[in-house]
Amino acid sequence: MLDDMHEDVERCVRAVQSKDARFDGWFYGAVITTGIYCRPSCPVVPPKPENMRFYPSAAAAQQAGFRACKRCRPDASPGSPEWNHRADIVARAMRLIADGVVDREGVPGLAARLGYSTRQIERQLRAELGAGPLALARAQRAQTARLLIETTALPMGDIAFAAGFASIRAFNDTVREVFALTPSGLRDRVARGHPAAASGALSLRLPFRAPLCPDNLFGHLAATAVPGVEEWRDGAYRRTMRLPHGHAVVALRPHPEHVACSLALTDPRDLTIAISRCRRLLDLDADPIAVDDLLRADPDLAPLVDKAPGRRVPRTVDPAEFAVRAVLGQQVSTAAARTHAARLVAAHGEQITDPSGRSTGLTHLFPSPAALAELDPTTLAFPRTRRTTLTSLVAALAGEEIDLGAGSDWDEARTRLAALPGIGPWTVETIAMRALGDPDAFTATDLGIRAAARELDLPGTPVALTRRAAAWRPWRAYAVQYLWATGDHAINRLPAA
Structure with a gap:
């Protein structure tokens, strides 16, 4: 490490x-x-x-x-891969800081979410990162301020507010201290020949560590896209996002050296969180060299890694949304799961206006657990047992009995999920892989994984395959991506532009 x-x-x-x-x-x-x-x-x-x-x-x-x-x-720079693959208190704290918790709730709020005292959090972050939570959040605010200064025409006072500064003076002092320029000087430096975007429209470049294989990453997101919430259009994956102060529509397009990100926010205060969630969705802070080197050491996986190195794990911008979708996808095809999700969206999702001006395409936010808690289970067009599973999950999420958020305890979340009726190992590990972000999640019972195992002459039973996969730890979720890629499924192909 x-x-x-x-x-x-x-x-x-x-x-x-x-x-x-x-x-x-x-x-x-x-x-x-x-x-x-x-x-x-x-x-x-x-x-x-x-x-x-x-x-x-x-x-x-x-x-x-x-x-x-x-x-x-x-x-x-791309963020440290440590915060993605570790489950300890420092990694959980860093994921929460990236998600804006310190700006919204202060250090006491961060500590409360983690179940530690503020002193313990301060001590552990300083020991490993050389800075406490306030300094880490301040550095993040400075980066957000720079992005807004350089890419928008927002007044400086609005930028200070949107970036989370308590005052214009704190904003000015921080920008000068971190970048050795005044806010106006920073804008002037990059504005030559590059007019800023209008308020609310942001075009950013999201960096990553090479290599990055976009095929399964964007292919998976496009193939499973829920109508009204997600779409593939003009070579980009587009979707709606619910954020603390409003909502956003994002378009993400892969390029050889970065991912182009177009963000339309209803409230600029959500910029930092929106970027963090987009990076998490695309697993952009991963260390593909470390992952691929370990998996390549297995002679059965080496040809798959060499064929398309740098596969990422497609994740989510909303863990609760993904958990609901995982239940909808139990024992049905990708098309059927999309249909079930689209019906929930139409009936319970919040309508939004697509800033692109199209009347079709992106029309809704995926319904929150609170909204889904009001649904009548008899309206759901699937078996009674799965209705019970869905309503039990929604109730647990709405009642905050299960935490799937950025700072969640992965082991505790697994335990609480497994205690719900109708949620077995496949659902638990699928949620762990894509919603919790555990890089070692392993869906041994998945049909696609078992088909790949047969093709590669790997053990056929889930127990034996799990035993065989021990050599792939702590990157078994990435091994899943390489195994899935052996099948002829739309999730493995970058859609046509």
């Missing part, structure tokens, strides 16, 4: 000298002679090793008095 890499000075120096982009987000290098911190892949001439200092987070570098490099923009 690389979680303490910033302490390995020799290794960090080598990464900086070779401009190795694989380590962007793992650590940050600062130069004491210039007062600037950079990502490892910064294109400038590397400084002398004796002038380098290394930090585990952008927030730690900022707290030490360093400013962000204007060339490599280290605050926009």
Whole structure:
């Protein structure tokens, strides 16, 4: 693991000298002679090793008095893969901070969600990341402010409010401290020949660690898209999102070096959270080199990895939504699951207006657990036992008896899900893989996985296959993507533009 890499000075120096982009987000290098911190892949001439200092987070570098490099923009690096694959308290806290919990609820709210005291949270984050939750959230606010300054024509006062700053003065001071420019100077620097977008319309580039195979990632999302909520149009996956202050419509389009993201927000305060959820949906903070190296060590998986390296796990922007959809998909085809979900959306979803101006396509937000709690189960066109499963799940989600959110305890969530009627191993592991984001979730009973096992001459029973898959830990969810890819199904193909 690389979680303490910033302490390995020799290794960090080598990464900086070779401009190795694989380590962007793992650590940050600062130069004491210039007062600037950079990502490892910064294109400038590397400084002398004796002038380098290394930090585990952008927030730690900022707290030490360093400013962000204007060339490599280290605050926009892919996030550390650690927060995706770990289930400990620090990783859960970082996922919640990325989801805006500190800005909305403060450090006490973060601690309450995690079941720890504020002092414990502060101590553990400082020990590993060199900064406490407020500093980490401040660094995130600075990045949000920069995005809004550079890509919109919003007034600076509106940007300060949208980015989560308590005052214009705090906004101005933070931008100057982090970027060594005033907000107006930052806008002027990038505005030459690049007019800003109108308020509410944002075009961003979401970075990732190469390689990235878009086929199964976007293919899965498009093939399972719920009419009214999701669609594939003009080479992009588009969907609606419910956010804390309003809603958004996002379009995500794969490119060789980034994912183009077009965001239409009803409230700019949701920008940070929307970006975080889009990154999580596409698994953009994964470390594909580490994943593929381990899976390639298995001679049965090696040809699959070599054929299309960099497969990601398609996840979700709304864990509760996905859990409901997982139940709707029990023992039915992809088409049938989409039909059931579309009926729920039409009957209980909140109507929205697609900013593209089309009257068809994206028309609704997926219904919340609270809205679904009011449904009449007799209107559901599937067996009584599955009605009971769905209503039990919805009641548990609406009553907050099950937490599937960014900071959830994966083991506890599994236990609570498994206790509901009609939710077996396939549903639990599917939700764990795509809603909780557990990279080691493994759907051994899945029909597609069992078909792949037969084709590859792997063990045929779920118990034996699970035993065989122990060698793929902690990346079994990625092994699932490679195994699924052996089948001829639309989830494995990038749709035509």
